[in-house]
Amino acid sequence: MFDKLKEECGVFGIYDKHTSDVAKSTYYALYALQHRGQESCGIAVNDDGIIRAHKDSGLVPEVFTKDVLEKLGKGNIAVGHVRYSTAGNSNRSNAQPLVIRHIKGHMVVAHNGNLTNAADLREELENGGAIFHTTSDTEVIAYTMTRERLQSGSIEEALEKTMYQIKGAYSLVIMSPQKLIAARDPQGFRPLCMGRLGEKILFASESCALDTLGAEFVRDVEPGEIVVVDDSGVRSIKTHCQGKGHFCVFEFVYFARPDSVIEGFSVHDARQRAGAFLALEHPVEADVVIGVPDSGLDAALGYAKESGIPYGVGFIKNRYVGRTFIQPTQGERENAVRIKLNAVSATVKDKRVVLIDDSIVRGTTSARIVKLLRDAGAKEVHMRISSPPFVNPCYFGTDIDSKDKLIACKMSVEEIAEHIGVDSLGYLSLDHVKKIAGNAKCDFCVGCFNGEYPVEPPKEIKKDKFEMKISETNK
Incomplete structure (x- = not known):
């Protein structure tokens, strides 16, 4: 209705050493991040390796009724997402988080951002036999990770290799049967922070989600950093860290909630x-x-x-x-x-x-x-x-x-x-x-104001064939 930019997406993840009501915690966190995406939302819960997920179009309280939350049940890891369609068609199939089932187990991915080489990667994956079910960049990330996972010893190693291939903006929260992983692209275009609530470790797009749960803000995830949480604790992989990066200045101007603290300000x-x-x-x-x-x-x-x-x-x-x-x-x-x-x-x-x-x-x-x-x-x-x-x-x-x-x-x-x-x-x-x-x-990306981008923009915007079909169907 309003002549405004759409507020990105919001991601959240929580890891608890013990089984608890992580679905309800994720629900409250997504409520706090609702301003970042009002088109669709989703929650996936990990209960000892069994993944239960629910997602749909609509606002958080519309999608997650009391009955839905009860069916998600308890667990020790959960991932949540609120979405606007900046890339990918505005249809229910693009709601996140994505649940991927592959030969090495389940993987759940929630993504905020936009890849500049998604169309090229998608074409390469499709030529290799991949079958896509959505038009979002997130599925490109998930499939690239799945391909790397076959040759890697761990999911974080697969993500580390994937980050050499994907370009653009991505703040990720990823869940495997035993781990919760957070990562930012090397430029740190989009926000992602880490918090602590007792023994629980949390990741969120903005600190306001941590405040809602009464969690302590620990720090921002660094540009290019991968943070892994499992039963042995928290560890960091900084292979892709290159310095201060270029944060989107419009997060401070408009996107973020005013009660959030981002990059220390x-x-x-x-x-x-x-x-x-x-x-x-x-x-x-x-x-x-x-x-x-x-x-x-x-x-x-x-x-x-x-x-x-x-x-x-x-x-x-x-x-x-x-x-x-x-x-x-x-x-x-x-x-x-x-x-x-x-x-x-x-x-x-x-x-x-x-x-x-x-x-x-x-x-x-x-x-x-x-x-x-x-x-x-x-x-x-x-x-x-x-x-x-x-x-x-x-x-x-x-x-x-x-x-x-x-x-x-x-x-x-x-x-x-x-x-x-x-x-x-x-x-x-x-x-x-x-x-x-x-x-x-941080330094800032101001490309929308002066045309100078921290990374090379795509030379052309490729319209995905599947997205075109979906668009025609929705007319």
């Missing part, structure tokens, strides 16, 4: 810093600063503190409009933003308003939000964006796969301002967006 603080930088770069005389819920709120607070302009609550968000809300006619689509958001007239009427949001992708929703403020009586609307303009595709896990979708590739800043109906428009500079996370323990 608070997401909430990063967004406030972005707002403060905006106030320095694009000052304006105004009466009130407001943010677009939810990711624009922290940046708006930062802008207000730096500028001295009072902060106000400009919108009330309807929390009960879920993913099933649809607009079957054009007229109803026009009302979508009004149903989701309502402007607070008492805050903006007869006021010069500074409106803070995290991004403008296509511009359609921004225009409707501005109209809400005009209708509520705002005298002036000055929009400030806490990231630079999107002018390039992302190949590492977001759904910007073409410049055709990006308004900044078609219009100048002044033209965009006129198109969305604001009195002025200002974007955060590339220099400052790299500084919003202060002393974070």
Whole structure:
């Protein structure tokens, strides 16, 4: 419904030396990671080598009823996943985690990210006899690992060899009958952290999932690192570690939850810093600063503190409009933003308003939000964006796969301002967006802003034949 980027995916894993209710712990963790994927979700439980799994389209509480959780039962290892379809068609078969049964036993894989060479690897695997059941990159990773597993002494050795072959972004949580394994790609594009709860070891896309369970945050998994947990303890393989890597800066701008700490820095603080930088770069005389819920709120607070302009609550968000809300006619689509958001007239009427949001992708929703403020009586609307303009595709896990979708590739800043109906428009500079996370323990990928990618992007986007068939079937 909104003109926003899709929030990647979320992964979680838990290892307990003893049999316990790991399914319920995974359920609560996925609830905390729901913002990262609202299309499908799944949980797989390992009970002494017996894998029970359930996954489906829908939100976590829709898919995992009390009866479903009871059927998953208890175990000592579990893996969970919430998904958006950045790569692979949006159908139920692509829900994760994937459960793979092969000659050396079961393997469960949950993946956040996007491979840049998935199509080439898939073609190679298919020519070797592999039969794919999904259109996701995750199955390519799983099949490549399965192939390597036949010549390897352990599953972690198979993963280590697989990482020489796969390119792009991947944060992985993998379960075998005896082990829980976590890994990040050498650039560390996507977040993955480790926690501890008593004797339990946990891995999650964000620290907010650990907080939900009352677990202690231990550290981030390093870029290129493989962490293995089994009955002998925790050990690390750093064959692919190359240094600080290039973390996706948009995790701090928008994707991550504000209460998470990533790469040693608070997401909430990063967004406030972005707002403060905006106030320095694009000052304006105004009466009130407001943010677009939810990711624009922290940046708006930062802008207000730096500028001295009072902060106000400009919108009330309807929390009960879920993913099933649809607009079957054009007229109803026009009302979508009004149903989701309502402007607070008492805050903006007869006021010069500074409106803070995290991004403008296509511009359609921004225009409707501005109209809400005009209708509520705002005298002036000055929009400030806490990231630079999107002018390039992302190949590492977001759904910007073409410049055709990006308004900044078609219009100048002044033209965009006129198109969305604001009195002025200002974007955060590339220099400052790299500084919003202060002393974070990483460098950043900003390829969607400047076209300079940490790894070579694919020369062409290959449309998978199976995905095309699925797309045709779904029409």
